[in-house]
Amino acid sequence: MKPLLQLSDIRKSFGAVRALKGVSFDLQPGEVHALLGENGAGKSTLIKVITGAHSPDEGTLVVGEETLRSLTPSKARELGIACIYQQPALFPDLTVAENIGLRLKKTGAFARVNHAARRKQAEELLKRIGADLSPDAEVRSLSMPEQQLVEIACALGSGAKVVIMDEPTASLTQKEQHLLFAVVRDLRKSGVGVVYISHRLEEIFALADRVTVLRDGESVGTNRVDDLDEAAMIKLMVGREVAQLYPPAEGEAGDVVLSLKNLCCAAGGVKGVDLEVRAGEIVGMAGLVGAGRTELARVLFGITPADSGEIRLNGKPLTLSSPREAISHGIAYVPEDRRRHGVILEMPIAHNITMAVHPVLFPGTWLRFKAETELAKDFIRDLGIKAYGPDAPGGSLSGGNQQKVSVSRWLATKPKLLILDEPTQGVDVGAKSEIHKIIRGLAKDGLAVLMISSDLPEVLGMSDRIAVMRGGTVTAVLPGGSDAHEVMAAALGHGGKEVA
Amino acid sequence: MTAAKSTKAPFFRHEFVLVAVIVLEVILFQALGRRFLDGSNVSNIFRFSVEVGLLALAMTPVILTGGIDLSVGSMMGLCAVCFGMLVKDASLSPWVAAVLSIGIGTVGGGLNAFLIARMKLPPLIVTLGTFSLFRGLAEALTKGSKSYSAFPDSFLALGNSTVAGLPAQLWIFFLVAIGIWLLVHRTTLGRSFRAIGYSPEGSRYAGIPVERNLSLAYILTGAVAGLAAVILVARLGEARANAGIGYELLAITAVVLGGTSIFGGSGTIAGTLLGFLAVAILNNGLKRMQDYEIFDKTIASVSNEMSGMLTGLLLLVALAAVPVVKAITARRAKS
Incomplete structure (x- = not known):
C-alpha cells in the first residue's frame, strides 16, 4: 500500500545543535505509528517538520502523491495533516460548533454565518468520532479530554488523513484515556494514519501497530510493536539496559x-x-x-x-x-x-x-x-x-x-x-x-x-x-x-x- | 544551550546601545552648541535632573516585581506642599520638616503597598488612582494657588551649592544609588523582587514572603519620592502643588530605556543609571539650544517643544535597536 507520509533522511540543525541527524519515517493508511524517545531526542522537531513549522535542512517529504523539500503550516493542512496538542488551542468562550466552524471554514470578516449549517456539521463530526458532546456547549465548560475530542472532530472535518497526537493522555484520567483510545481505534479503522507520541509504554502496547524510536536525533529503528517487549523498548530509547525499573525498598520504617x-x-x-x-x-x-x-x-x-x-x-x-x-x-x-x-x-x-x-x-x-x-x-x-x-x-x-x-x-x-x-x-x-x-x-x-x-x-x-x-x-x-x-x-x- | 546564551547576550547589547546613544548625544550637543562639556554645564545636567534620577532608581525594584508606580510625581507634589506647610505654618526647622515629608511619602507608599500587595489590586490601576489622589490632596491643601517660599539659606544650599566640586544633591543621589544597587543586586530582598516579577505564584511556593516584599518595594518608592520633593523645593526655593508633574513618566522612561523588562524579572541598576543619563543629557541639550545665538529664533523655540518628542523617539529607537539588529542578522544568516 502506498504510504500516507514518507520522510527520508531528514536533517535539521539549530545553530550548532543538530536536532535531527537523518531521520526516516513512514506512515501507512489505517496505522497507529508510535514515536518514542527521551526528552530532547528530536520528537518535537520531527513533528514540527511534518506540520510545516520547521523546514528541514536536508531530506525529502512525500505526502500522498507530492514530493516536497519542505512544508508550510498552511500547505500541511491542505495536504491533510492535522496535529492534536496536549493543550487544545480552542476559543474557550465560543461553543463547540463555533470552534469547529471557525477551524474548518475561512470566511471574510463580513461574511454571513450560517449557524444552522455550522451546528449540523459539528453534530455530524462529533457523532462520527462517537463523542457525546453538545455542539452548543461552551468550550470553557468542557474537560481537557472533551476539548481534545473537539480537536479531533476538527481534524476529521478538515479531511485529515494524517493525525498527529502529541502526548494526548498526559492530563487524562484512566476513564478518559479509554474514551480517547476508542476514538483512535475508530480513526484507524476509517483509514486515517495516526502518529502517536507518548512517554507511557503501556499505551503504546495497547494502541500502536509500529513504533519508531528516536535517540539523539537519529532513528534507532522501526519495529512492529508485537516484536518488542517493554525492556527491549526502553533499551532502544536510552541505549542501555535499565536493569530494574523501581529501586527496592530498604530498611525499616521509623517513628x-x-x-x-x-x-x-x-x-x-x-x-x-x-x-x-x-x-x-x-x-x-x-x-x-x-x-x-x-x-x-x-x-x-x-x-x-x-x-x-x-x-x-x-x-x-x-x-x-x-x-x-x-x-x-x-x-x-x-x-x-x-x-x-x-x-x-x-x-x-x-x-x-x-x-x-x-x-x-x-x-x-x-x-x-x-x-x-x-x-x-x-x-x-x-x-x-x-x-x-x-x-x-x-x-x-x-x-x-x-x-x-x-x-x-x-x-x-x-x-x-x-x-x-x-x-x-x-x-x-x-x-x-x-x-x-x-x-x-x-x-x-x-x-x-x-x-x-x-x-x-x-x-x-x-x-x-x-x-x-x-x-x-x-x-x-x-x-x-x-x-x-x-x-x-x-x-x-x-x-x-x-x-x- | 543556545537559549541560555541568548538570554544574556541582548542584555549586554542593550547597554551598548545606550552608551552609544549617550556618546552620540554628547557629540551632537557639543557640535551644535558651545561649552556643552563645560564643568558648569555638566554639573547643571545633574543638578536639574537628580529628582528624576532618584525616582528612576526607586522605580527599578517596583518594575522588577512586574509592577509600576505612577503616583510618584503626584507624591512629590503632596510632599512638597506638606514640607512648605510644616516649615511656614508649623514653623518647624526645614530639616525636621524634610524628615517628616519623607515620612509622608513612606505612608503614601504604604497605601499603594496595602492596596497592591494585600488587596491584590493591579498596580497600574491602584497607582493611577493615587496619582490623582495625591495631586488632588496637594491642590486642596494649597487651595490650588498658594505656594510657600523664602526658606532659610542653609536649606536652599541643599539644592544650589556645591560640595567637593559637585552639586550637593548629587552626593545624596550617589548614596541612594549605592543603597538601591546593594538592595537589588546583593540582598535576598532584591533576589525576591526578580523572582516575584518572573512568577509570583512560584515565589509563594518557594516560601518567599511575597506580600511583605512587594509592600517594601512600593514603600521605598514613596519614601524616595518624599526625598526627591525636598530636594526639588531646595533647588527651586518654592513649594507648590504642581511639583514633579510628569516626573513619573520620565522615571519610567529611564528605567525601561535602561533595559529593565516592563514584565518584571530582569533589569539592572547600571541600566537604569544609563537610561537616566540618556534622558537627562537629551533634555539639557535641547534646553540649551535655545540659548545660543547661532540658531535663529525658530529653531530655538522649536527645540524646546521637541524635547518631549525626542525623548519618546529615543525610547523607541533604543528599545527597537536590539530586536531590529537581531532580525537583520537572522535574515542575513538565512540567505
Whole structure:
C-alpha cells in the first residue's frame, strides 16, 4: 500500500545543535505509528517538520502523491495533516460548533454565518468520532479530554488523513484515556494514519501497530510493536539496559513523622483525612484526578490552610497558614506544575535551588554568591542534573532535569517530610528511573516521603504503603505489594470491580 | 544551550546601545552648541535632573516585581506642599520638616503597598488612582494657588551649592544609588523582587514572603519620592502643588530605556543609571539650544517643544535597536 507520509533522511540543525541527524519515517493508511524517545531526542522537531513549522535542512517529504523539500503550516493542512496538542488551542468562550466552524471554514470578516449549517456539521463530526458532546456547549465548560475530542472532530472535518497526537493522555484520567483510545481505534479503522507520541509504554502496547524510536536525533529503528517487549523498548530509547525499573525498598520504617486526624479544608475539598507517614517510608498516594490529593498537599504546605482537624509533625501539633511556615517546620512540597510553581524558568538553576533557604543560607539578608554556587554544584553533582553549570536558566533544561532542580530546592531545606506531587510527570524514562532512585535514597536516609502520583505502576513500584484517596478523603491504606486492581477499585469506590 | 546564551547576550547589547546613544548625544550637543562639556554645564545636567534620577532608581525594584508606580510625581507634589506647610505654618526647622515629608511619602507608599500587595489590586490601576489622589490632596491643601517660599539659606544650599566640586544633591543621589544597587543586586530582598516579577505564584511556593516584599518595594518608592520633593523645593526655593508633574513618566522612561523588562524579572541598576543619563543629557541639550545665538529664533523655540518628542523617539529607537539588529542578522544568516 502506498504510504500516507514518507520522510527520508531528514536533517535539521539549530545553530550548532543538530536536532535531527537523518531521520526516516513512514506512515501507512489505517496505522497507529508510535514515536518514542527521551526528552530532547528530536520528537518535537520531527513533528514540527511534518506540520510545516520547521523546514528541514536536508531530506525529502512525500505526502500522498507530492514530493516536497519542505512544508508550510498552511500547505500541511491542505495536504491533510492535522496535529492534536496536549493543550487544545480552542476559543474557550465560543461553543463547540463555533470552534469547529471557525477551524474548518475561512470566511471574510463580513461574511454571513450560517449557524444552522455550522451546528449540523459539528453534530455530524462529533457523532462520527462517537463523542457525546453538545455542539452548543461552551468550550470553557468542557474537560481537557472533551476539548481534545473537539480537536479531533476538527481534524476529521478538515479531511485529515494524517493525525498527529502529541502526548494526548498526559492530563487524562484512566476513564478518559479509554474514551480517547476508542476514538483512535475508530480513526484507524476509517483509514486515517495516526502518529502517536507518548512517554507511557503501556499505551503504546495497547494502541500502536509500529513504533519508531528516536535517540539523539537519529532513528534507532522501526519495529512492529508485537516484536518488542517493554525492556527491549526502553533499551532502544536510552541505549542501555535499565536493569530494574523501581529501586527496592530498604530498611525499616521509623517513628511517625506526620500524623493527620480528621483534617478538613472546605476551600480545598479535603474532608476528614486520617493518615500517618513514618520516617524512612514512602507512602504512595493514588486516586483519580480530582480525588483531592493535590488539595491535601496544599493544605499540608500551608497554601490553603485547614479549617479543622489535627496535623502533628513528630508528635507536635501544628497550624500551617503559609508555605513559609510549613518550610520552617520542615515540610517540603515539590509541586505538580513544575513550570508554574516548581522552577522559575528564567532564573539560573543556582537561584532556583537556593530560593527556599534564603533565611538559612543568607542570614542577615546579604547574598553569598560563593556559598550559593557551591550548594548548587553539590546538587548538580549529587542528583546528576544535566546543565552546563549553576548559571544555566531553568528553562534551558529538559523536563527531567528541571524536576531534579525542583527536588534540589526542597532537599536544601533539609526537610523532615517531603511531599512529591506527580514527581515524574512529563519526564522521560531515563530521568524517571533516576528520580525514583533519588526518592528511594532519601527514604533510606530517614526522610518521610508522601508521593502523589497518577502513574499507577509508579505508585505500586515505589510505595511502602499506598494511601488511596477518593472524594477528598483517604478511603483505603493498602500494603506495598498490592496489585493494581485493588488500588483502582479503592480509587473508584467499587468493591473490587474490574477496571482495565 | 543556545537559549541560555541568548538570554544574556541582548542584555549586554542593550547597554551598548545606550552608551552609544549617550556618546552620540554628547557629540551632537557639543557640535551644535558651545561649552556643552563645560564643568558648569555638566554639573547643571545633574543638578536639574537628580529628582528624576532618584525616582528612576526607586522605580527599578517596583518594575522588577512586574509592577509600576505612577503616583510618584503626584507624591512629590503632596510632599512638597506638606514640607512648605510644616516649615511656614508649623514653623518647624526645614530639616525636621524634610524628615517628616519623607515620612509622608513612606505612608503614601504604604497605601499603594496595602492596596497592591494585600488587596491584590493591579498596580497600574491602584497607582493611577493615587496619582490623582495625591495631586488632588496637594491642590486642596494649597487651595490650588498658594505656594510657600523664602526658606532659610542653609536649606536652599541643599539644592544650589556645591560640595567637593559637585552639586550637593548629587552626593545624596550617589548614596541612594549605592543603597538601591546593594538592595537589588546583593540582598535576598532584591533576589525576591526578580523572582516575584518572573512568577509570583512560584515565589509563594518557594516560601518567599511575597506580600511583605512587594509592600517594601512600593514603600521605598514613596519614601524616595518624599526625598526627591525636598530636594526639588531646595533647588527651586518654592513649594507648590504642581511639583514633579510628569516626573513619573520620565522615571519610567529611564528605567525601561535602561533595559529593565516592563514584565518584571530582569533589569539592572547600571541600566537604569544609563537610561537616566540618556534622558537627562537629551533634555539639557535641547534646553540649551535655545540659548545660543547661532540658531535663529525658530529653531530655538522649536527645540524646546521637541524635547518631549525626542525623548519618546529615543525610547523607541533604543528599545527597537536590539530586536531590529537581531532580525537583520537572522535574515542575513538565512540567505
